[in-house]
Amino acid sequence: MKKKSLLVIIGMVLALTACGQAAETTGEVPATTENAQVETTVEEKTADNTESASNENVITDNVISSDLFEITIPDELSGLFEAEVSEDRINIYHKASREAGFPGLVFAIWARKSPSEYAGGPYYKRGEILSADGDFYDVVKGEATEVQWDYNQEEPEDFEKIYQAAESIIENMTATNGGSFFYGSGMKGEDLYPYTLATFIDALTMGYDAAKLEEMGYAPDYYGIMQQYGEEGLSKIGYAYADVNVDSIDELFIGDIETGAIYDIFTMVDRQVTHVISGGARDRYYIYNDSFLCNEYSGGANESGWTLYVLENNSTELNAQWSYKYDGYENEENPWFKSYDMKEWTPITEDEYNEALKQEENHADVGFKPLSDLAPVDFSKVDMSQYATFTELVSSLKNGMGYANVTLDGTDVLLVSSGCYNWDGTDAAIDAAVFTYIDGKVVYLGSVQSTGTANPLVISDGKLISAGHHFVTKSTVTDGKLVVAEEAYEEFDSDGNATYYYNSEKVDDDKNLQRMFEEEMNAEIIDFQPVAG
Numbered sequence: 362m363k364k365k366s367l368l369v370i371i372g373m374v375l376a377l378t379a380c381g382q383a384a385e386t387t388g389e390v391p392a393t394t395e396n397a398q399v400e401t402t403v404e405e406k407t408a409d410n411t412e413s414a415s416n417e418n419v420i421t422d423n424v425i426s427s428d429l430f431e432i433t434i435p436d437e438l439s440g441l442f443e444a445e446v447s448e449d450r451i452n453i454y455h456k457a458s459r460e461a462g463f464p465g466l467v468f469a470i471w472a473r474k475s476p477s478e479y480a481g482g483p484y485y486k487r488g489e490i491l492s493a494d495g496d497f498y499d500v501v502k503g504e505a506t507e508v509q510w511d512y513n514q515e516e517p518e519d520f521e522k523i524y525q526a527a528e529s530i531i532e533n534m535t536a537t538n539g540g541s542f543f544y545g546s547g548m549k550g551e552d553l554y555p556y557t558l559a560t561f562i563d564a565l566t567m568g569y570d571a572a573k574l575e576e577m578g579y580a581p582d583y584y585g586i587m588q589q590y591g592e593e594g595l596s597k598i599g600y601a602y603a604d605v606n607v608d609s610i611d612e613l614f615i616g617d618i619e620t621g622a623i624y625d626i627f628t629m630v631d632r633q634v635t636h637v638i639s640g641g642a643r644d645r646y647y648i649y650n651d652s653f654l655c656n657e658y659s660g661g662a663n664e665s666g667w668t669l670y671v672l673e674n675n676s677t678e679l680n681a682q683w684s685y686k687y688d689g690y691e692n693e694e695n696p697w698f699k700s701y702d703m704k705e706w707t708p709i710t711e712d713e714y715n716e717a718l719k720q721e722e723n724h725a726d727v728g729f730k731p732l733s734d735l736a737p738v739d740f741s742k743v744d745m746s747q748y749a750t751f752t753e754l755v756s757s758l759k760n761g762m763g764y765a766n767v768t769l770d771g772t773d774v775l776l777v778s779s780g781c782y783n784w785d786g787t788d789a790a791i792d793a794a795v796f797t798y799i800d801g802k803v804v805y806l807g808s809v810q811s812t813g814t815a816n817p818l819v820i821s822d823g824k825l826i827s828a829g830h831h832f833v834t835k836s837t838v839t840d841g842k843l844v845v846a847e848e849a850y851e852e853f854d855s856d857g858n859a860t861y862y863y864n865s866e867k868v869d870d871d872k873n874l875q876r877m878f879e880e881e882m883n884a885e886i887i888d889f890q891p892v893a894g
Contacts, residue, residue: 420444427451429472429490429498430542432534435526441519442467449473449498453527455520458510465510467520468527469503470534476631479503480675485609487531489546493539495882497632499547502531543785547632550602550611552782555735556791556813557613557627557634558600559779562736565595579615580624580641586617595736599729606672607652612637616645618729623647626654630675637677648725654679655724663689663696667718668703685709685717734761737779740794740805748803751775754796755892763790763889770823772797772838774806781891782814788889789817795825799841806843809836819884826881833877849874 421443423434428448443454443465450471458465472490473479476499484501491497510517536542547553564577571581587594599618602611606628613627613634622645626637640646640656649655654672659665666686670679681703689696691706697714698706738759748754754775755764763781767774774797778790791811796803811818812829819826824835824846832850836843849863851874863873 418445420446421456425451426537427472429492429537429540430470430500430534431537432470432530434530438523438526442523453523455510455517455523457517457519461511463510464505465520466505467509467523470531471501471503472498473501474498476629476675480608481673486548487528487609488542488544488548490536491541491543492536499632500531500534500542502527541785545783546785547629548610549783550613551780552784552814553611553629554602554613554627554634555780555782558732558735559737559792561615562595562732565598565732566736575639578625578636578639580639582617582624582641593733595733596731598732600732600735601727601729603648603651603725603727605648605652605654606674608674612672614646614648614727614729616727616729617642618731620645621647621724621726621729623727626672628672628677630677635677637672638679648727649720650723651725653682663687663693685714687714734759735780737792738762738777738794740777740796740808743805745803745805751796751803754803758892760892762892763788764892765790765793765887765889767820767825767887768823769820769825769836769838774838776818776825776887776889778818778889781889782817784814784817784886787817787886788891789814789886790889791817791827793818793825793887795836795838795843797838797841804841806838806841809834809843816881818887819881820887821880821884825887826877826884828878828881833874833881835877847877849877 421440423436423439425432425434425444425446427446427450430451432451434442434444434453441456443456443459445452445454450469452469453467454465455467456465471479471484474496479499479501482503483506484503486499487502488500489497490500510520532544534542561579564574564579565583565587568587569577569584571584574584575581583594583598586597590597597618599616601614603614604610605612610629614623615625616623622640622642624640624645626646627634628637629635638646643660644656644658647655647657649669654670655667656670657665657667664687666684666688668684669682671682672679681701684700684703686698686700686706687696688698691698692708695708697709697711699709699713699717700706748757751766754777758764758777761780763778765776767776774795776790776793776795778793781788781790783789791814792808794808795806797806798804809818809825809827811827816828824837827834827836831852833848834845835847837846838844847864849861849871851859851861851871853859859871861868861871861874
């Protein structure tokens with residue numbers, strides 16, 4: 362039975378410390394959402410917390426439903442908790458603390474359409490809901506960061522028991538009203554950035570020069586690496602994922618494997634991959650204490666320095682925490698300075714400056730992996746005669762690639778992807794090279810490509826479907842060739858006016874495109890087998 366509370370809603374508002382209050386000791390770490398204070402407010406709360414247990418809006422049943430999701434509390438926690446529900450949120454409280462007159466909030470589960478609605482607060486993404494209407498919601502876990510029980514006492518054992526069960530409760534929750542919940546979706550770099558990395562690798566292998574890379578938003582330094590090492594350059598440039606802004610959503614880092622320096626940073630803004638900043642060998646970045654970014658720069662013999670930043674959640678904004686610089690142009694006799702806002706610089710002694718430089722030891726190893734691990738194989742250039750069977754071909758694939766056997770209109774084919782990502786327990790892919798047997802020999806037929814992880818490759822009625830924001834293509838095998846069986850797409854002019862096409866012919870509206878999008882959404886996602894070493 363669905364139960365809702367419209368009277369009581371817990372809101373958590375982050376109280377940020379002012380930049381000017383930063384400690385002047387070089388060893389102090391700035392406040393983050395993990396140690397910032399949170400103010401809890403209760404709307405239309407009953408005057409006496411001790412009576413809350415009798416309030417008809419308080420739920421003590423183990424199965425608790427909102428309009429978007431349903432959770433089940435383990436039996437061993439029965440009698441220890443209370444819950445309150447709004448249409449998109451469930452708050453779980455420690456019953457004894459509430460009865461004693463304290464807030465008692467243990468955790469909250471909240472589903473929001475827009476990440477901007479929760480970004481910056483003490484919320485951590487745990488997955489995504491796809492509603493029956495096709496709307497995506499981020500599912501986040503909220504935590505109060507001030508004491509919720511009697512602060513004169515130790516943390517109640519039952520409070521900790523409920524808190525420790527939170528992750529399992531969320532992992533096993535279900536969507537309501539025909540929706541689907543994907544635990545862990547939209548969080549891991551492997552799922553978020555494959556298309557970004559594929560595009561970048563294409564640019565490098567196509568020989569884009571420094572100016573072209575800068576136009577794309579990348580550091581120009583990669584051109585020099587590729588020029589020096591040729592095809593081996595992809596093994597010198599690295600990529601890594603880390604959650605540097607502590608919201609449970611990975612950022613993407615690209616840089617120099619040899620030095621460990623980060624040259625480019627990407628993050629997710631409103632579920633879209635977004636470039637944060639570019640650097641280079643003389644303007645490089647490092648991860649500092651796991652949750653900050655350190656920028657080290659050099660402008661020549663008379664100018665160098667470093668700045669510590671916080672990357673805002675769901676944003677590309679970098680907020681400076683403190684900065685030190687050596688600037689002989691500013692003051693040749695006393696070139697050492699510090700700042701907390703990058704605007705006002707205070708002179709310091711050489712000893713203070715050197716002491717600050719010791720903090721560089723707090724750099725975290727981002728753990729770069731070579732781009733060559735992700736570089737797709739151009740099967741059009743591979744001598745297929747070396748493979749007598751699909752099995753032999755699969756055995757030659759690089760770690761991280763994937764493969765699947767499917768049938769396209771009666772023809773058995775092997776699909777080989779450059780990589781896989783998790784989609785509700787399925788190892789999905791957005792690209793695939795297609796192979797079949799002709800006269801007993803393994804033959805490469807061509808490839809298909811979707812344009813992002815929101816459109817995994819699917820199969821329907823014997824057709825292989827790839828898609829993007831503005832197109833859907835059905836491919837099949839006919840007379841030993843990979844051919845387009847049906848396609849629809851739209852193009853936009855500079856004024857934003859759309860022109861629609863169906864099977865390469867201009868049409869009046871997008872009804873075919875929408876029909877094919879619906880078919881793609883309801884088709885079977887192809888489950889690839891990842892290649893592991």
